[in-house]
Amino acid sequence: xxxxxxxxxxxxxxxxxxxxxxxxxxxxxxxxxxxxxxxxxxxxxxxxxxxxxxxxxxxxxxxxxxxxxxxxxxxxxxxxxxxxxxxxxxxxxxxxxxxxxxxxxxxxxxxxxxxxxxxxxxxxxxxxxxxxxxxxxxxxxxxxxxxxxxxxxxxxxxxxxxxxxxxxxxxxxxxxxxxxxxxxxxxxxxxxxxxxxxxxxxxxxxxxxxxxxxx
Ligand SMILES: C[S@@+](CC[C@H](N)C(=O)[O-])C[C@H]1O[C@@H](n2cnc3c(N)ncnc32)[C@H](O)[C@@H]1O
Numbered sequence: 001x002x003x004x005x006x007x008x009x010x011x012x013x014x015x016x017x018x019x020x021x022x023x024x025x026x027x028x029x030x031x032x033x034x035x036x037x038x039x040x041x042x043x044x045x046x047x048x049x050x051x052x053x054x055x056x057x058x059x060x061x062x063x064x065x066x067x068x069x070x071x072x073x074x075x076x077x078x079x080x081x082x083x084x085x086x087x088x089x090x091x092x093x094x095x096x097x098x099x100x101x102x103x104x105x106x107x108x109x110x111x112x113x114x115x116x117x118x119x120x121x122x123x124x125x126x127x128x129x130x131x132x133x134x135x136x137x138x139x140x141x142x143x144x145x146x147x148x149x150x151x152x153x154x155x156x157x158x159x160x161x162x163x164x165x166x167x168x169x170x171x172x173x174x175x176x177x178x179x180x181x182x183x184x185x186x187x188x189x190x191x192x193x194x195x196x197x198x199x200x201x202x203x204x205x206x207x208x209x210x211x212x213x214x215x
Contacts, residue, residue, distance in 0.1 A: 002160060002163075002164050003164055003167060003168060004016075005020075005160065005164070006160065006161065006164035006165055006167070006168050006170070007168055008020045009024075009122075009126075009161070009165075010125075010126040010168070010170065011078055011079050011126075012056070012079045012081050012082055013079060013080070013081050014081070017079065017081040017082075018081055018085075021056060021057045021081060021082055021085045022057070022085075024056050024057055024122075025056075025057035025058075025059055025085070025089075028056070028059070028121065028122060028204075029059045030196075030203070031121065031150065031196055031203055031204040032059040032060040032063060032121055032150070033059065033060075033063045034196050034203075034204070034206075035060065035119065035121055035148060035150045035204075035206050036060060036063040036064055036067050036119070037063075037067070038148070038194050038206050038208070039117065039119070039146065039148050039208070040067050040068070042146070042192075042208055043117075043146065046068050046070060046071065047068055047071055047115075047116035047117040047146070048070065048071055048072065048116055049071065049072055049112070049114070049115040049116050049117075050064055050068065050071045050072070050073045050074070050115065050116065050117045050118075050119065051073075051074045051075075051076060051109050051112055051115050051117070051118050051119070051140075052064065052073070052074070052075045052076070052118075052119045052120065052121075053076050053077075053106050053109065053118065053119070053120040053123055053137075054076070054077055054078075054082075054106070054120055054121070054122070054123035054126075055075040055076075055077055055082065055086050056077065056079075056082045056085070056086070056122075057082065057085040057086060057089060058075065058082075058085055058086030058087070058088075058089040058090050059089070060119060060121055061073060061075050061086055061089070061090050061093075061099060062089055062090055064119065065090065065093050065098065065099060071098075071116075072098060072100075073093070073098060073099045073100075074099070074100045074101075074102055074112055075099065075100075075101050075102065076102045076104055076105075076106065076108045076109060077101075077102075077103070078103070078104060078105055080103060083101045083103055086101055087101055106120075106123075106127070106133055106136070106137075107136060109136065109137060109140045110136065110139075110140060112140065113139065113140030113141070113142075114140065114141065114142035114145070115140060115141060115142065115145065116141070116142060116145050116146070117141075117145065117146050117147075117148065118137050118140065118141060118145070118146075118147050118148070119147075119148045119150070120147075120148075120149055120150070121149075121150030121151070121204075122150060122151060122152070122204075124149060124151055124171070124173075124179075125151070125165055125170040125171055125172060126170055127171070128169065128171075130171065130182050131182055131185050131186055134147075134182060134183060134185075134186030134188070135186045135187065137186075138186055138187050138188060138211050141211045142211070143211055143212065143213050144210065144211060144212075144213055145210070145211045146208060146209070146210055146211075147183075147188060147207075147208070147209045147210075147211075148206060148207075148208055149179065149183075149206065149207045149208075149209070150204055150205070150206050151173065151179065151204070151205055151207075152202070152204050152205065153172075153173055153174060153175065153176075153202065153205065154172040154173060154174050155174070156201070156202045156203075156204075157172065176193040176205060176207065179193075179207050180193070180207065183207060183209045187211075187212075188209035188210065188211065189209070189210050189211070189212050190208075190209065190210040191207060191208070191209045191210075192207070192208050193205060193206070193207050193208075194206045194208070
């Protein structure tokens with residue numbers, strides 16, 4: 001049963017997926033909003049083209065639109081249930097053509113580049129080859145573009161995830177440095193990390209990484 005629940009976080013579907021999406025909106029909502037605030041404070045210019053990978057219930061998309069009202073935003077998720085929840089939460093923006101919801105794997109970002117900002121919260125655990133995914137993202141960002149990767153370290157995760165995620169082949173990270181090594185290997189630069197809440201009981205972490213200038 002626990003392994004079924006763990007797999008739902010990677011790809012929410014069916015009635016349990018619906019419930020998990022509702023739960024994530026509650027439990028991850030503040031973190032999603034906080035990550036967008038960090039990005040806004042970091043950037044010198046507001047991004048015009050933004051992609052969120054794995055938006056789940058769509059709180060991050062809502063906040064991206066609110067803080068960057070001039071931007072065109074895309075959300076890519078492999079879960080149709082999560083796209084439905086994102087769509088309901090952002091109905092007016094979808095109707096106005098400011099937000100597009102794309103059903104697919106993270107690789108669908110290839111169709112959208114070059115973009116100014118790629119955001120992904122609590123998704124990197126589910127990439128079997130994270131370095132390859134990060135290389136794809138870097139290639140889809142414009143020179144000087146920004147990647148905002150939100151996650152939780154193993155020690156700060158709920159017990160269920162600490163135990164079940166590795167059993168399902170999902171990857172957990174023990175330090176910010178472990179994430180930084182991946183980002184460096186994928187060719188990102190100017191990598192910085194931020195923590196939400198106290199460092200010993202973090203509510204989540206955000207790694208910001210830039211692509212180099214145009215050569
Ligand atoms: C744990 S949920 C996080 C949702 C949301 N970002 C949040 O922080 O509440 C992971 C989401 O990423 C999606 N996802 C996982 N792997 C993906 C992939 N390779 N491509 C696209 N979406 C993916 C899942 O369907 C799910 O909606």
